[in-house]
Amino acid sequence: MMYQIKTVIRNSRATLIQDAVGGVAVVVMMVVALHVPGFV
Numbered sequence: 001m002m003y004q005i006k007t008v009i010r011n012s013r014a015t016l017i018q019d020a021v022g023g024v025a026v027v028v029m030m031v032v033a034l035h036v037p038g039f040v
Contacts, residue, residue: 009016
């Protein structure tokens with residue numbers, strides 16, 4: 001089980017990093033969008 005998980009992570013490391021960056025970008029956009037009405 002652990003061997004399979006390690007293999008999947010090793011083989012898809014670039015994709016996991018891209019997904020993490022995309023997730024952070026979505027969170028940042030949501031935080032900004034929720035605070036924009038306060039600036040107007």
